[in-house]
Every structure is written in C-alpha cells, then in structure tokens.
Amino acid sequence: MAYTEEELKKELETKEYEYGFYTDIESDTFPKGLNEEVVIALSKKKEEPEWMTLWRLEAFKIWKEMTEPEWANIHYQKPDFQDISYYSAPNKKPKYESLDEVDPELLDTFKRLGISLDEQKKLAGVAVDIVMDSVSVATTFKKTLAEKGIIFCSISEAIKEHPELVKKYIGSVVPKKDNFYAALNSAVFSDGSFCYIPKGVRCPMELSTYFRINQAGTGQFERTLVIADKGSYVSYLEGCTAPSRDENQLHAAVVELIALDDAEIKYSTVQNWFPGNKEGKGGVYNFVTKRGLCERNAKISWTQVETGSAITWKYPSCILKGDNSIGEFYSIAVTNNFQQADTGTKMVHLGKNTKSTIISKGISAGKSQNSYRGLVQVNSRADNARNFSQCDSLLMGNECGAHTFPYIEAKNKSAQIEHEATTSKIGEDQIFYCNQRGIDTEKAIALIVNGFSKEVLNKLPMEFAVEAQKLLEISLEGSVG
C-alpha cells in the first residue's frame, strides 16, 4: 500500500491516541497535548465518579469552540495548549537534600520575609528531617474545624467524600462556558481547595491553604470552591508571600464563592508568582477567574495583593443576587520591570438595596503596565443599588504606565454610582524629605507605597498584612535608581 506522507502522519497520530496514550496512563506524567482522551484519563487517574468525568468532557467541548480573549490591555506570546502536560503525579520526592543547594537569592528573599527555616525548606522543596510544628498545629486545627462541622479539604477529596455539595455548586457561579480559561480549567483542573461552613457557624480561625499540608500540590489549573451556608462566616486566605517559582508558565485557576442568605465570606489573596527576570524573560502567566455569589443579606469581600506573575489577568467579582447583599473589592497590584497586570472587578447588582465598594491601588514601576478594569452593572430590578469606586495609581519613574477603565451599566434610575480616580507619582521632594529625616531612598519608597496602599492593607488579616507589607518593599526594590 502506498501511503502518502500526510496519511502516514495522520495514522501515526491516531495510533498514538489509540494505544500509546493508554499505556501511558500508568506513568506519572501525561504526554503533552489535550484532547477528549486526555480529559477522560485525567479524571480516571483521579478516581473521579462518572458525573465529574462527564462534566469535564462537556467543559472540554465548550472550550474547543472558544477562542482566546484579546481584549485585555496586555501583550504576550499565547500559550500552546498542545504543548502542556495535563497531569503530573504530585511530587513527593524532595528536590534538594539541603538548603545549601537552593538558589541563594530565593533564600535571601525568604529570610527577609521572616519565613522560618523549616518553612523555607518546605517552600523550596528541601527534604525536612524533623517533624515540623505546623504538623501538630494542622492536626489541632483539623479537629477544631471538625467539631464545628466545617469541611476543609482538597477538591479531589470533596468530589469523592461530598459529591452532593460539589455537584450542586461547582460551576454554579463560574459556568463552564464563562470564558476561555474557565472552560479550560473546568476540563482539566488538577486540584484545589474545598470549604463548606454549615448553617450559622462562625469559622473560628482564618482558613489558610497553608494548613492544607500533606495534600497534593495544586498545579497549574487550580479549582477552589467555598460555600458559606446560611448565616455562617469564614475568612479564607489564599496564597503565600514566599516567591513561587514554577516551571509551568500558564496558570488558570477558578475560584467560586457561594454566600447563602446572611452569610459572609472574606477572601484574601497574596499572589507572588515568579514575575520573570529583569529583562522580562520567564515568568508566570496568571489568568484567573474568581467570582462570588451573594444571596439575601450576604456579603463577600475580596482583598488581594498582587505582586507576582509576568502577566496577571484577574477580576474577582461579585454577583449581588440577593436583596441587601454587599460586595467589596480591595486590591493592591504592583508591577515592576516588564510585568503586565490587567486586574479589576465586576460588581453585578441584581437584588434591591445592594451595595458594592471597590478600592483599587495600582503601583507601577520600571517598564511595567498596570491596568484597572472594572464593571459596575445595575440590573433594572435592582432598586437603590449603590456603588463607590476608587482607583488610585502610583507611578515610579517615567517608563511605566497606569490605565483605568471603569465601565458602568446602570439600568435602574435609582442607582447611585460614584467613581473617583487619582494618579500620582512618587515625587523627588517626598523622597528628599524622607532622606532628610534619616530614611534612605529604598525605605522611603516602601514607606510611601505602604501609605498609599494602607486602606487595602488594613483589610487583610493581621499577620498577612505584615507579610504583605514586606512583600511590597521587596517587589519594588531597585525600582528607583
């Protein structure tokens, strides 16, 4: 039989799917590429029930029909989705035998952030030979939560242990078809966190992903689902101030929050992915979909400090569905060198007497670009909706940019919408004033930036705020010559 070159290639390709791939299921890392089989295999590997597999497949089908968004004010080389491996077994082997093998620059940053030696080892992937304090902390932590009926586990575990909750809520706030990255995440999400607070329960401590140790690493397609049942309260901390280096360039997470009647969720994030080097090489692309749904009298606050990533594309949003519900967004986004950030929020007022507040602080240095993009939408039935937005930009030097894109769509005449925006520059006079009082330029900038960000820093839980402050300092180091 005479094969054409083209036919041969085709045949080989399908062969690979037919045989090659399945034999690979036993291995720890999937070959690169994405298709239906990969989605099925991934779900199988994670021992998911059939409904979950079907859910993923549907998402995949939707994703295939979508195209990557173009509208954000950012420029980058689009990722090749066939050049990514969509499953990798959690790496249990330590990467290094001792701290001496770790990049000294990374260790120096850890040290300045005040991270303990044990934690440093854990974060850098060094073998830990002693039992860490945090293990026992985590145990008591879990016990306290269990007593209150709070569920806090990985999403994989929740899919198996609490299918009724996951099935009911996953995709209910961020539908599969919501956007390109959300669809992709729905098809191939690796792991993430799940949290459920029962009716009327006030979660007694900040829930931090940090305590979810002994769980698989979350990987590049993280999925988080937080459900606060009626009248409950939870404060959830995500991320870590320690710089995260990751060989995966693309990160596309989805976070869904559900605040039922009279419930409140505070969600705080500190994001510090590798931003790339000074020339703008490397660095993580962070495309995140975060959204919360508020039922009657419910409240959701998003607080975020974004210092990392080469590219950040992120709009934590609130759907204010129930009457009298409240949405808040407090954000600090720092860009330096060649970083690009396009962040903001969407406040969708559906219920009556709904209220939203947006405080966004953008700090740009180097040659970076920092954009705020916000949408305040008031539905025709949302009587007496109120919004207050404030977007402040702080520029350092002449080569960076700050952009503000506030969109307002009000379909109800009773809506009260206020928007304020300012742009300022760190002045030489301010720096000289600090210098004259004995404060060197680096410290002066940190002081000015912290002052500028104060309204948002104040919204963070105490220890997080202190770390975030140090992080701001470190992110801007060397930004003024």
Add this chain to the structure above:
Amino acid sequence: MLKIKDLHARVEDKEILKGINLEVKPGEVHAIMGPNGSGKSTLASVIAGKEDFEITKGTILFEGEELDEVAPEERAHKGIFLSFQYPVEIPGVSVTNFMKTAINESRKAHGKEDMPASKMLKLIREKSELLDIDRKFLSRSLNEGFSGGEKKRNEIFQMAMLEPKLAILDETDSGLDIDALRIVANGVNKLKSKDNAVILITHYQRLLEYIIPDFVHVIHDGKIVKSGTKELALELEEKGYDWLKKEPVV
C-alpha cells in the same frame, strides 16, 4: 560645628549661591535673613544634601568632616535637621509611623536596636506636650490636609523627636499665628543647649523677639552681604533690604 567656605552652588545652568562663608559653633543661634529669591532655602537644601544642586566651588564641613560625598540620610544621621519651608505630604503615613521609622533608621545607622515601643511612646508624649500638640494629630497622614501652621508645628515636633545637633529652620515662622509662634519658639528655646546649634531662616524680625540670635546674616543674590548681632535685625525691620543691595560687599 558647621563651617562653610566660599560655597558656590547652581541648579541646571543657574548659579544661585555665589560664595557663602559661614561658621556656626555649638550653642549658637544664627539668623539668616534676606529678600525672597536671594538663596536662603537653597543654602539650607545644599547643607542638607539635596542633589538638585551642584556644588561648583567651596566646601561644607560638619564637625570637621567634608559633606560633599555624604548622602542626605547620612547627614541626618550625623545630626543635621532641616525644617522645610514647604513640608511635603505623604498620604497614608501617620506622623507617628513616620517618626518611628526616622528614629529607628538613625539608630540602625549608629548600630543600635530599634527603640522599644514603650520608650517611643514616652518620647512622643513628652515632645507633643512640649509643643502643645494634640495626640490625635499624630495619627493623621503626614502633612496631608494640614494647615500651614500645623505643618510648621509638625516640623518642630519632628525636630524635638530627633534631637539634632544642627537644626536649620527655614521660615518656620511664616504661617504661624502669634500663639503658635510663641509655642514653637518656646519649644526651640527649651531644646537649645550648649551642644547644639540653630540656624533660623526668616523674613521677619518677629521670630527673633522670641528666639534671640547670637548672629544675624543678610543674604542677597547668593552672598552674605552683611553680618552682625541682633541689632542688625531691628535695623532691617526699619530700613528694609534695599540699602544693603546697594552697598558693596564687606
């Protein structure tokens, strides 16, 4: 303490200081007077180390050491303080936080630990009482929305906190009403000792009724055109500056 010899300084292409000579010894109070634009603030900035100004000739010695290569924050650590004519605003940074940072940075430069919080509080209480400053004021953002008088009083509060060896007060009296002026002058007098010195830059004789200078200098067009004792200030009050502008340099 401070010895300035034949100091010439310019900004961009404009020569502003054209040969200043001045010596200030510990325990002394010097008043520098002169018309607007004569170079008083420039002199203060150059002593404090502002980089916009280029020293083209001459030197500044502080306690025997040349300051040319010394960064502004190091000059502050050595005990030079400037009360700004136009203090800048730093939004979101409280007066207390700013002072805490300033004091601890200086301590760090001298190899000392941070000042314990209790000691810091005591110091703040003491100095704010000295200058009759409401404690609530100290939690406000530095100079943001302060009235002219509040800004000046805040500068003197900072001086009191930092206890410099050499304090340069640039038109600290302008914008103060008579009561505030008395309080500020009183504060300066209380902080004065045989070991520290004060340079008062002022337009008016008024301040000099409260803080008695040992010497008065008149700057005109970047040069000290006349020096004398406190009587010179009275003479200036009476006659203005014009007669000096015409007189040859002595």
